[in-house]
Amino acid sequence: MALTVSIVSAAAEVWTGEATQVIARTTEGEIGILRGHEPVLAVLAEGQVRVTDASGTVHAVDAEDGFLSVDHDRVEIVARNAKLA
16 A cells, blocks of 8 residues: 655646655655654645655655645645646
8 A cells, every 4th residue: 555645736736646655844854754654734844845656756846835744644735836846
């Protein structure tokens, strides 16, 4: 089983899919998310979100100002601005 990831900006859906890992910068520092991660809600800081899919490909998204939530292997990132790097 993998993580279900959704990254959206105020304007559009940026990336959605299954992943093995998500790394994002929050106001508290960088966070890494793997399957089975405890539920968390964090404030997203300006920086790059890196999503590793099942094939090992890393998808980089430049994001700023928003929130990251993790619950039951579902990762949702909502940012004011986000685009594929």
